[in-house]
Amino acid sequence: MRDGLDFTRGRRSRRQRRRRLAVLGAVLLLTAAGWCLRDRLGPVWAVLAQVPARADTLLAEHFVPGYTRRLQSLRRRSAILHAAVAAAAPLETENQALRTLLESPARPETGGWTPVRVIARQPEGTMTLAGQYAPGAPVLDEEGRLAGVVSAVGGTGSRVDPAGRDRGAAAVLAGDCCGVLLRKGGALLVSGLPRHSGLEAGTAVTTADGLWVGTLAEAPAADSTGLTEQAPLQDTGSMAGAVFFLPKGAQDG
Numbered sequence: 001m002r003d004g005l006d007f008t009r010g011r012r013s014r015r016q017r018r019r020r021l022a023v024l025g026a027v028l029l030l031t032a033a034g035w036c037l038r039d040r041l042g043p044v045w046a047v048l049a050q051v052p053a054r055a056d057t058l059l060a061e062h063f064v065p066g067y068t069r070r071l072q073s074l075r076r077r078s079a080i081l082h083a084a085v086a087a088a089a090p091l092e093t094e095n096q097a098l099r100t101l102l103e104s105p106a107r108p109e110t111g112g113w114t115p116v117r118v119i120a121r122q123p124e125g126t127m128t129l130a131g132q133y134a135p136g137a138p139v140l141d142e143e144g145r146l147a148g149v150v151s152a153v154g155g156t157g158s159r160v161d162p163a164g165r166d167r168g169a170a171a172v173l174a175g176d177c178c179g180v181l182l183r184k185g186g187a188l189l190v191s192g193l194p195r196h197s198g199l200e201a202g203t204a205v206t207t208a209d210g211l212w213v214g215t216l217a218e219a220p221a222a223d224s225t226g227l228t229e230q231a232p233l234q235d236t237g238s239m240a241g242a243v244f245f246l247p248k249g250a251q252d253g
Contacts (some may be wrong), residue, residue: 070143073235077144077212080204113140113245119157125165127239128157129246135167137250138211140237146170146213147237147244162239163213164188172213174205174220174231181213182230191230193220205233213237 120128129139132153139160141147148160151167161168164183172179172190177197179190190205190213199220205213214233223230 074143077204077235080202080215081206081210081212084204084206112248114248114250115243116246117243118241122159125162125239126151127160129160129244130157131251132156133158133246133250137246138207138209140211140245141239142241142243142245143237144212144245145235145237146207146211147239147241150246150250160239160244163237170207172205172207174216175199175203179205179230188214188233188236189230190216190220190233191223191228193229193231195222195227195229197229199231 116129116131116133118127119130122128127148129150133150135150135152137150138146139148139150146163148162149168149170150158151161152159162183163170164181168181168183170181172181174190174193175197177193177199180192182189182191193199197220199216201216201218203216205215207213214236217232217234220229220231222228
């Protein structure tokens with residue numbers, strides 16, 4: 001009867017609760033058994049232990065394509081820069097002692113970074129950013145790499161030259177050697193390195209202020225003059241984004 005009392009509903013609910021508790025208990029027992037036998041499971045346990053991290057990676061790639069590649073790249077750069085900072089620690093101490101002796105003030109700490117959008121792109125490869133910024137200000141891409149340098153200000157925008165071309169041909173440091181960024185076609189090089197520099201592929205290249213430029217794709221080789229060396233760079237900045245970052249306080253005037 002539709003309007004009658006159903007005395008079996010309570011029994012069904014109790015059976016469902018017991019079934020759920022049984023399943024949960026079985027899962028807990030299997031988990032505990034796996035944990036106790038992890039040393040005996042050997043490679044199988046190692047594979048199972050990687051499942052959560054693998055699931056996180058798959059989810060990240062699904063929602064943000066290229067996430068894993070960018071994360072690995074950032075971790076590699078972080079490791080390289082941390083090693084460089086550690087190697088430069090004695091020089092920093094010596095520099096501070098010399099400044100104290102000469103009563104020379106330390107360089108003020110740099111501030112944060114301001115996101116700026118692109119308002120125009122020119123056929124020759126330059127672009128224009130919204131706002132007026134001082135010529136010479138560095139422009140970083142979304143991954144914190146040097147993409148270009150502000151070259152001129154006009155109207156309501158600032159023109160940016162790509163790293164290695166025109167105003168973007170900036171002085172850089174490759175290890176402890178000085179060089180200059182140079183763009184040939186679509187390749188970015190560091191040129192003007194001393195002969196027999198001993199630099200190896202993978203050496204970090206930064207600006208004098210420590211901004212990331214890239215790494216040497218291969219060991220430097222003698223250029224056409226035979227007086228200096230040059231090497232191509234990898235992991236360099238991109239001008240393809242829609243938003244870039246400039247130092248706070250870099251506004252023109």
